[in-house]
Amino acid sequence: xxxxxxxxxxxxRLGQKVSIGPFSIVHDNVEIGDGTIIGSHCELGIPSSxxxxxxxxxxxxxxxxxxxxFYESSSFGxxxxxxxxVTVREMTRAGENLQIGTLGDIQGHCSIGHHVRFxxxxxxxxxxxxxxxxxxxxxxxxxxxxxxxxxxxxGVTIEDFVAIATMSIVLPGVTIGxxxxxxxxxxxxxxxxxxxxxxxxxxxxMGATSKIILKDGSNESAYPWRxxxxxxxxxxxxxxxxxxxxxxx
Amino acid sequence: xxxxxxxxxxxxRLGQKVSIGPFSIVHDNVEIGDGTIIGSHCELGIPSSxxxxxxxxxxxxxxxxxxxxFYESSSFGxxxxxxxxVTVREMTRAGENLQIGTLGDIQGHCSIGHHVRFxxxxxxxxxxxxxxxxxxxxxxxxxxxxxxxxxxxxGVTIEDFVAIATMSIVLPGVTIGxxxxxxxxxxxxxxxxxxxxxxxxxxxxMGATSKIILKDGSNESAYPWRxxxxxxxxxxxxxxxxxxxxxxx
Amino acid sequence: xxxxxxxxxxxxRLGQKVSIGPFSIVHDNVEIGDGTIIGSHCELGIPSSxxxxxxxxxxxxxxxxxxxxFYESSSFGxxxxxxxxVTVREMTRAGENLQIGTLGDIQGHCSIGHHVRFxxxxxxxxxxxxxxxxxxxxxxxxxxxxxxxxxxxxGVTIEDFVAIATMSIVLPGVTIGxxxxxxxxxxxxxxxxxxxxxxxxxxxxMGATSKIILKDGSNESAYPWRxxxxxxxxxxxxxxxxxxxxxxx
Numbered sequence: 001x002x003x004x005x006x007x008x009x010x011x012x013r014l015g016q017k018v019s020i021g022p023f024s025i026v027h028d029n030v031e032i033g034d035g036t037i038i039g040s041h042c043e044l045g046i047p048s049s050x051x052x053x054x055x056x057x058x059x060x061x062x063x064x065x066x067x068x069x070f071y072e073s074s075s076f077g078x079x080x081x082x083x084x085x086v087t088v089r090e091m092t093r094a095g096e097n098l099q100i101g102t103l104g105d106i107q108g109h110c111s112i113g114h115h116v117r118f119x120x121x122x123x124x125x126x127x128x129x130x131x132x133x134x135x136x137x138x139x140x141x142x143x144x145x146x147x148x149x150x151x152x153x154x155g156v157t158i159e160d161f162v163a164i165a166t167m168s169i170v171l172p173g174v175t176i177g178x179x180x181x182x183x184x185x186x187x188x189x190x191x192x193x194x195x196x197x198x199x200x201x202x203x204x205x206m207g208a209t210s211k212i213i214l215k216d217g218s219n220e221s222a223y224p225w226r227x228x229x230x231x232x233x234x235x236x237x238x239x240x241x242x243x244x245x246x247x248x249x
Numbered sequence: 250x251x252x253x254x255x256x257x258x259x260x261x262r263l264g265q266k267v268s269i270g271p272f273s274i275v276h277d278n279v280e281i282g283d284g285t286i287i288g289s290h291c292e293l294g295i296p297s298s299x300x301x302x303x304x305x306x307x308x309x310x311x312x313x314x315x316x317x318x319f320y321e322s323s324s325f326g327x328x329x330x331x332x333x334x335v336t337v338r339e340m341t342r343a344g345e346n347l348q349i350g351t352l353g354d355i356q357g358h359c360s361i362g363h364h365v366r367f368x369x370x371x372x373x374x375x376x377x378x379x380x381x382x383x384x385x386x387x388x389x390x391x392x393x394x395x396x397x398x399x400x401x402x403x404g405v406t407i408e409d410f411v412a413i414a415t416m417s418i419v420l421p422g423v424t425i426g427x428x429x430x431x432x433x434x435x436x437x438x439x440x441x442x443x444x445x446x447x448x449x450x451x452x453x454x455m456g457a458t459s460k461i462i463l464k465d466g467s468n469e470s471a472y473p474w475r476x477x478x479x480x481x482x483x484x485x486x487x488x489x490x491x492x493x494x495x496x497x498x
Numbered sequence: 499x500x501x502x503x504x505x506x507x508x509x510x511r512l513g514q515k516v517s518i519g520p521f522s523i524v525h526d527n528v529e530i531g532d533g534t535i536i537g538s539h540c541e542l543g544i545p546s547s548x549x550x551x552x553x554x555x556x557x558x559x560x561x562x563x564x565x566x567x568f569y570e571s572s573s574f575g576x577x578x579x580x581x582x583x584v585t586v587r588e589m590t591r592a593g594e595n596l597q598i599g600t601l602g603d604i605q606g607h608c609s610i611g612h613h614v615r616f617x618x619x620x621x622x623x624x625x626x627x628x629x630x631x632x633x634x635x636x637x638x639x640x641x642x643x644x645x646x647x648x649x650x651x652x653g654v655t656i657e658d659f660v661a662i663a664t665m666s667i668v669l670p671g672v673t674i675g676x677x678x679x680x681x682x683x684x685x686x687x688x689x690x691x692x693x694x695x696x697x698x699x700x701x702x703x704m705g706a707t708s709k710i711i712l713k714d715g716s717n718e719s720a721y722p723w724r725x726x727x728x729x730x731x732x733x734x735x736x737x738x739x740x741x742x743x744x745x746x747x
Contacts, residue, residue, distance in 0.1 A: 005254075005256075005503075007503075007520055022256055022272075022274060023272050023290070023520075023521050023539070025520060025538055039292075040274055040292055041272070041290055041292070041316075041521070041539055041565075043537075043538055043539070043564050046564075066292050066295075066318060067290075067316065067318070067334075067539075067565065067583075069564060069565070069582050083336075084318050084336050085316075085334060085336070085565075085583060087581075087582050087583070087600050087601075102336050102354055103336075103352065103354060103601065105600055105601060105618050105619065105636075107618075117398070120354050120356075120372060121354065121370075121372060121619075123618060123619060123636050123637065135397060135398050137397055138354075138372050138390055139372065139388065139390055139637065139665075141636055141637055141664050141665055143663075143664055143682065146713050147710050147712065147713065147720035147721070147723075148633060148635055148661050148663055148723075149615070149633050149661065149723055149727050150712065150713075150714075150720060150723065150726065150727055151714070151726075151727065151729070152712065152713050152714050154713070163397055163398065165392075165397055166390050166392055166418055167388075167390055167416070167418050167436075167665070169664055169665050169682055169683050171682065184392065184418055184420065184436060185418050185436035185450050187665075187682060187683035200450070201450060201683050201698070201699060212396050214396065214399065214401065215395050215396065215401050215403070216399075216400070216401050222396035222399060223396070225396075225397075225398055225399065228399065228400075229398050229399055229400065231400070254503075254505075271505055271521075271523060272521050272539070288541075289523055289541055290521070290539055290541070290565075315541050315544075315567060316539075316565065316567070316583075332585075333567050333585050334565075334583060334585070351585050351603055352585075352601065352603060366647070369603050369605075369621060370603065370619075370621060384646060384647050386646055387603075387621050387639055388621065388637065388639055412646055412647065414641075414646055415639050415641055415667055416637075416639055416665070416667050416685075433641065433667055433669065433685060434667050434685035434699050449699070450699060461645050463645065463648065463650065464644050464645065464648075464650050464652070465648075465649070465650050471645035471648060472645070474645075474646075474647055474648065477648065477649075478647050478648055478649065480649070
């Protein structure tokens with residue numbers, strides 16, 4: 001399961017049925033869970049003086065697509081799935097079932113919950129705190145420095161079920177409340193209330209998310225999205241969402 | 250012409266004088282036309298359950314620069330040219346002479362005409378329909394989901410000769426009419442009339458493209474750009490453009 | 499110091515203690531200074547008809563991280579540091595101690611001073627002129643074509659000590675004056691006076707940079723940033739900055 005051309009340290013701890021593709025490199029300080037597949041041209045566990053000495057831990061049944069790069073001292077729960085050429089620096093702590101799209105750039109020193117979805121080409125700045133079931137769409141940047149360059153880092157907080165649409169930025173120290181929606185091409189400079197929409201640059205309050213109607217002919221609200229969008233989530237989680245909305249429908 | 254370190258499936262169908270660089274991988278379901286050059290560290294024809302079983306077809310006399318990734322079930326006409334590290338997913342159908350700049354991310358399930366130019370770092374969402382001779386500049390995103398995340402995909406339509414300037418997004422379902430210009434850093438939320446300029450976030454009508462004057466001292470209009478910009482297009486096409494404007498000059 | 503799997507031309511001129519990682523390629527027309535470290539999966543010195551025949555020159559004590567790509571006919575002073583997957587085209591001339599973050603895309607035919615910092619995923623268009631000690635943050639694009647596509651290239655000029663925040667663009671021909679600050683998510687269409695803030699799309703004058711207060715409890719101004727931010731700069735430069743502000747404090 002390890003290609004002849006791959007360079008895998010004998011110190012790396014690989015689980016059962018781990019697969020490693022051609023021209024990939026696995027450094028010493030790495031733990032990979034059972035059944036995880038690593039594509040070609042990857043580099044895992046790059047040593048770093050900015051880490052805490054802990055290994056890169058990738059949980060079971062993950063899929064790391066080709067040309068991806070992970071540093072040591074980060075950890076990921078089971079079923080991590082990445083696109084191609086993602087870069088993940090040290091001190092990233094993520095839950096289960098994270099998806100990172102192609103070209104994602106996770107700067108490290110951040111916390112990510114369960115079932116989070118990063119679409120292509122997101123930039124997650126240091127000190128970001130991201131809850132569960134968050135969606136971040138392409139070319140979104142989470143910032144941290146209020147007056148760059150400086151030594152002051154004010155990470156952003158993204159609560160559960162938030163969706164941040166394409167080409168938006170979240171400015172340092174901002175909290176985006178549970179279930180809120182950030183419209184595309186926005187710059188969010190102030191905290192956002194739960195279940196509200198903000199949009200524009202600077203982003204302004206546009207109403208409750210519930211007023212957006214699904215364009216599928218159902219005439220139902222598009223938010224909370226967990227009422228209708230279930231693809232890729234575990235059955236027990238989806239069951240809890242169905243139960244949550246049973247009496248509202 | 251195939252480097253010793255490259256891994257090329259014996260099932261792949263390679264034309265005459267195809268060149269494949271070091272550390273590149275060519276999977277089974279691939280057809281490459283005569284004279285095409287593949288750089289180093291590429292991966293071509295990644296199998297995908299999201300395809301239709303058809304091969305990755307790359308036409309004759311193409312140039313795929315290093316670190317690029319193509320899935321199976323996409324096809325490209327002759328003279329495809331890419332920058333480095335482009336990613337192209339399954340079910341992309343493109344005409345002749347497409348150029349994809351460095352870091353381009355083509356999400357697949359899209360249609361692209363002839364002589365299209367993507368500059369660096371564009372993101373082409375699924376269900377996009379792109380005509381002939383279109384220009385898309387860096388950090389432009391073509392979106393598709395009107396209320397993310399959802400199962401509703403409304404692709405955008407970009408008609409012939411359109412130019413979309415840097416750091417702009419086109420929102421789901423929008424059509425940009427033939428020859429229109431989208432100014433830089435814009436968010437296009439409504440259809441755009443042919444040969445008009447829109448700009449801003451949300452983008453607003455700014456006038457006819459013909460009012461923009463070339464900054465080359467000629468005092469001529471900068472649009473339609475095919476009147477003055479001919480670099481890289483085939484002679485017969487350029488001749489037709491010259492003929493088109495002969496009586497207007 | 500050169501990995502067995504690396505492909506290094508015998509014509510390349512490597513200094514003492516140069517290190518080259520696995521699966522990297524060094525072409526003929528390359529000079530690398532003493533002590534420079536090249537990561538894995540890199541490609542250095544790609545031949546180009548758009549160059550002037552001069553070599554790729556990388557100064558002493560540099561660090562090129564993995565998956566990076568440099569063309570011939572560019573030169574960099576000592577202590578160049580890059581992130582992963584940077585792409586640098588021909589005819590880039592840079593001073594000492596340049597830092598290019600992950601995914602940086604330097605289009606070539608540009609001039610860059612000393613001690614410049616590009617954060618992740620910047621796009622430096624051709625004909626850009628960048629002074630000393632400039633900061634450019636993620637997803638910033640420096641443009642050059644006033645009416646794309648055309649053959650007219652009007653590069654931008656970024657003077658010493660300027661900081662351009664995330665997701666901003668600078669339009670063709672614009673000069674950003676010494677010490678100015680461009681706010682995040684801005685589109686700069688006109689020249690910017692030294693030591694002033696501009697922000698928005700199109701960017702408007704927002705005041706003097708000196709009015710921004712450091713959020714570190716010091717109650718001091720955050721700009722000029724060289725008064726308080728010294729990390730990574732050489733001692734003699736930092737000493738000169740300390741001296742510059744001694745009498746103002």
